[in-house]
Amino acid sequence: MRSRLTKVGDFALRHDARYSHVMDTSNQQWQIIIVVIVALLILGGGLWFILGRASIGIEAPSPTATSTATTTISGVTGTGSFTVSGDDVIDLMPPDFRAPITFSAGISAEVKAAINVRHAQIVSTLSKDTFDLGAWIDLGALRKMAGDYKGAETAWLFVTKAAPNNEIAYNNLGDLYMNFLNDYPKAEAMYLKAIAIDKTLVGSYEALAMLYEHFYKIQTSAAEDILKKGIAANPSSVDLKVQLARYYTNALLKDKARAVYQAAIDAANAQGQSDLVAQIREEAGL
Numbered sequence: 583m584r585s586r587l588t589k590v591g592d593f594a595l596r597h598d599a600r601y602s603h604v605m606d607t608s609n610q611q612w613q614i615i616i617v618v619i620v621a622l623l624i625l626g627g628g629l630w631f632i633l634g635r636a637s638i639g640i641e642a643p644s645p646t647a648t649s650t651a652t653t654t655i656s657g658v659t660g661t662g663s664f665t666v667s668g669d670d671v672i673d674l675m676p677p678d679f680r681a682p683i684t685f686s687a688g689i690s691a692e693v694k695a696a697i698n699v700r701h702a703q704i705v706s707t708l709s710k711d712t713f714d715l716g717a718w719i720d721l722g723a724l725r726k727m728a729g730d731y732k733g734a735e736t737a738w739l740f741v742t743k744a745a746p747n748n749e750i751a752y753n754n755l756g757d758l759y760m761n762f763l764n765d766y767p768k769a770e771a772m773y774l775k776a777i778a779i780d781k782t783l784v785g786s787y788e789a790l791a792m793l794y795e796h797f798y799k800i801q802t803s804a805a806e807d808i809l810k811k812g813i814a815a816n817p818s819s820v821d822l823k824v825q826l827a828r829y830y831t832n833a834l835l836k837d838k839a840r841a842v843y844q845a846a847i848d849a850a851n852a853q854g855q856s857d858l859v860a861q862i863r864e865e866a867g868l
Contacts, residue, residue, distance in 0.1 A: 674743060676712045677736045679721060680705050686729025697728050715741050719750060726754075731762050752776035753786055760789065766798035784819050787812030791825055795832075805829055820849045824862060843868060 683701055685694055701724060707717040722737035735758060741751035752775045760769035770793060776786045787808055794804035809826040816822060823846035830839035843866035850858045862868075 676708075676718075677740055679708045679712070679718075679737075681733070683725055683728045684730040684733060689729065694728075697724060700724055713744060715745055715748065718744075719754070722751075722754060726758060726762070731758060734758055735763070747779055749776045749779040749783060752779070753783065753789075756786065756789060760793055760797070764797075766793060769793055770798060781815040784812065784816055784821055787816075787822060788825055791829065795829060818849055818853070820846050820853070820855070820858060820862075823849060824865075827866065840866065840868070 683697060685697075701721075704717050704721045704724065707714055708721070711717075718737050718741050722734040722741075725731070725733035725737060735755065738751045738755050738758070741748050742755070745751075752772045756769050756772035756776065758769075759765040759772060770790065773786045773790045773793070776783055777790075790808045791805045791812075794800070794802070794808060799805075806826070806829060809822055809829065812822045813819060813826065823842055827839045827842035827846060830836075830842060843862060847859050847862050847866075847868070850862060
């Protein structure tokens, strides 16, 4: 009766162009040369951070640097004087996407082979563009399928850092923490972040309600509260109303359950879903 939120391959990618490049090419015949290099010595420890990609929301570097050396960054080589200026230096190094997948026990050899084939395809994609966020989301899903939950977590956390407004990654992490890693505070945080980005994510409200009712913050009003919040943000949602009615039924609040079931029926009727109306009536005993 209920249709869960499903979004596959759809991801939010925010591009910022906040770098300022000045390149003196008087002695070279260059049409387009983009060279970005920022070297910052941390605490005298000899650790240098290199940021060579100005995209997906990464902040620009603050120092101003000048160089006449020949430098190669991400396959682009340039010689001459250049300056780099910006606000903050933030190092964002992608995880090791080539790391072998760790399979859980019980996965057949045939499934392992298929997963490894797909993994090789994703590795090929990321080798060409390490900031292909669609590929990172796919990699997380593949690792989760294999039972490599930590690997899935690593992939999706990278997406949240590279594109902080990617609600798909937060939803995936919420499910991973709630249903596979059993880290309920983190699950709550991820789902709440997804909702903060997009209040129309009905599935996130539903998942949070299940989390609160069965695993975390049990015997509080948290489940009821999040469902009411979801309904307020999505007044036409039949699913949220049905879930709230079920919550009231389980809590032996029959009058409240009946009223919310009726609201779900009215919403389904308004959408012309006669079959769904019949199912709700049967479930509610109306």
